[in-house]
Amino acid sequence: MNYTPQMKNRLKRIDGQIQGILRMMEADEDCRNVVTQMTAARTAMDRALGLVVGTNLEECLRRQIESGDGTTEQVINEAVQMLVKSR
Numbered sequence: 001m002n003y004t005p006q007m008k009n010r011l012k013r014i015d016g017q018i019q020g021i022l023r024m025m026e027a028d029e030d031c032r033n034v035v036t037q038m039t040a041a042r043t044a045m046d047r048a049l050g051l052v053v054g055t056n057l058e059e060c061l062r063r064q065i066e067s068g069d070g071t072t073e074q075v076i077n078e079a080v081q082m083l084v085k086s087r
Contacts, residue, residue, distance in 0.1 A: 001056045010048040017041040053082065 021037045057079060064075050 014041055014044045
């Protein structure tokens with residue numbers, strides 16, 4: 001799979017957000033601010049996940065079909081399950 005620098009940078013930013021949330025918790029910040037930051041981190045993770053799935057799903061499926069690892073129906077079911085889990 002191709003994990004682009006853009007994908008990796010998104011995860012590094014999310015890691016920074018998580019570290020910031022932990023610092024907020026350690027400093028006993030107001031829970032509303034902590035929850036706001038947690039929601040922002042979750043949204044960023046959802047977007048990063050969408051980018052990875054959208055970019056690599058077709059490649060993964062083609063490789064699996066070409067290698068003969070399962071029927072087309074199995075591959076499609078796996079793809080659907082991956083998309084469902086990403087939501």
